[in-house]
Amino acid sequence: MPLPLYLLALAVFAMGTSEFMLAGLVPDLASDLDVSVGTAGTLTSAFAIGLVVGAPLVAALARDWPRRLSLLGFILAFAAAHVVGAVTTSFPVLFATRVVAALANAGFLAVALTAAAALVPPDQKGRALAVLLSGTTMATIAGVPGGSALGAVLGWRATFWAVAALCLPAALGVLKGIPAGRVREEVTGGPTLRAELAQLSRPRLVLVLVLGALVNSATFASFTFLAPVVTGTAGLGELWIPVALVLFGAGSFVGVTVAGRWSDRRPTLVLAVGGPLLLIGWPVLAVLADEPVALLSLVFVQGALSFALGSTLITRVLYEAAGAPTMAGSYATAALNVGATVGPLVAATTLGTAAGNVGPLWASGLLVAVALLIAFPSRKAIATG
Template identity: 60%
Template sequence: MPFALYLLGLAVFAMGTSEFMLSGLGPDIARDLHVSIPVSGYLTSAFAVGMVIGAPLMAILSLRWSRRHSLLFFLVTFLLVHVLGAVTTSFGVLLVTRVVGALANAGFLAVALVTATAMVEPNAKGRATSALLGGVTVACVAGVPAGALLGQLWGWRSAFWAVAVVSVPAVFAILRAVPTGSPDSPGSVGPSARKELRALRGPRLLVTLLLGALVNGATFCTFTYLTPLLTTVTGLGSGWIPALLALFGLGSFVGVAVGGRSADVRPVPFLVTGGVALLIGWIVFAVTAGNPAAAVVLVFVQGALSFAVGSTLIARALYAATGAPTLAGGLATAAFNVGGAIGPWLGGIAISAGLGFRSPLWVSALLVALALALAAASVARAVRRRSSRPGQDHCAGAVTTHTRRT
């Protein structure tokens, strides 16, 4: 993999840290800016909304720029709003910086996905995607705990400064490694919005995005409530929590690495096997959540399986929309953030209904089961369509073969 790709991953690491670090900084922000803790929670909600809305919107806006200009604009904007967030004394201003930062994050990730896959061979998109998304998993392992530690030592503002500083090397990497040019040049984003929108009409991409939303919803449904699950159901002390959260992040890192290679070689068997294993894992976790040894093992295993399947689905979305790489990246980002918002919401409903902190595990299992059912229905529909039009499929195959030869 090109070294510049890992520096883009460093920017994704900074952005992932920014997205998740407020979970450990909320009380300090609330106290310093004179708001309640529930109100400080709006900062997380604002970032999530900005990611969902911003991913496709920023992807469309960036189509008229070169990849280099787009990445620079989004990354520098992200960097500057964190500097502003670090110095402001107004909660309202901080809230606005979170929204703008999320928009920049979404736009950067959408363009970075297509830039990363353009840096490698056409059959290596999965590995390029995993190298880029590795930044998110490293943020779970190291970035979020580091942000919490900085907040404890030097206050919550130091975490914002750290995110800005970590983003700087990626700026130089973009200037050095990403070529400039017009939107239609080889080193740029590519086709117009109209052309990309036409290329997104295929049902395969829509199904892939829905699967990604369901799998990610399952992941963050449990991850959001992992701390109360482990302390109240499993019976582990609070001192275990940072290590177990890091273990989940370590598993996700392993899963992204494995999924990236599988997405380029045997994606369908891997998704089927991984999806079934993920479903079984959530069920086993729900049944054995009261056993500390089983819970520790399953925290790692489910983190690995969740991100292995999830990263493979992102890569398949890019493969499914080669004529619309930027919008496909934006929609994949949006779909996964929709899942990241819906999963915790459903888990919260289950807990509020009196089903206990074990219930998010069952919700996660249900979401993965829905994903498998959707995938099976999609495959069955495709088989029926092929069998009902054998003549048309034969002609279409001949035309495709002739086109490739010419």
């Protein structure tokens, strides 16, 4: 894989760390800015919604910009938002910086996904996507726990400064390693924006977008509420929470890496094997959550299966949206973040039921079941483009 892919992955690592890091910083942030914990928690929603709305919007605006300039601009805007966030004493200003950061993140991902596919031969899109998404998985392994630890020692503002600093080598890498061509490969001969948007009427594209959103919903339904399962159901101390998060992240890295070698040539195999295993794994995890060894082992396995399926489906989005070369990445980004937004909302409704802390695990199983019920009749369509 070409070096520029790894430079893009570094930027994705910084952005992934920012997206997930607030989970461990909300109490400190709320106290410092004199707002309630619930109010501070809206920062996470602002970021997710900004990603969903911003991905297609910013991609449409940037389709005629030089690719290198677009990526560099998005990284610098993302870094600047974190610098302002690190120094502000106003919650509304901080909220605004999260929206700006989300828009920059959405634009970067939308362009980076299509740029990554363009850097490799047509039959290696899955492997290129695996390298790019490894930035997100490494964020869950190292970035989020590291950010939480840094915030605990130096305060939440230090974490914002650290994310901004991470953007600098990524920006330099983009400047030196990404071709200067335009986002639209042929400005005069490429498809119009209307033609690219019309691709969304293709049933097979809509199918893989829905499946990708459902699988990611299941992933984030449980990932978001993993902490109370670790400390409550399993009875482990708070120090085991980052351990569980790291295990989930390590599993996701393995899943993306393995699936990246199969998602181009054998997507049906990944879905046929991984789908049922993922479906079985969530209820098994719910039943065995009070056993620490089983819990930690299954967290790793479910992370691997979740990201193997998710990355394979997003690869299929790039294949199915080949007629939308500048917008395909934004469609994939929006689908992923619709899942990241909806999943925790669905899971939250289960916490007040008899299922208690493991309710989100059961919700994840239900979401995967829905995905498989939709996918099974159309399994051949998913595998062919």
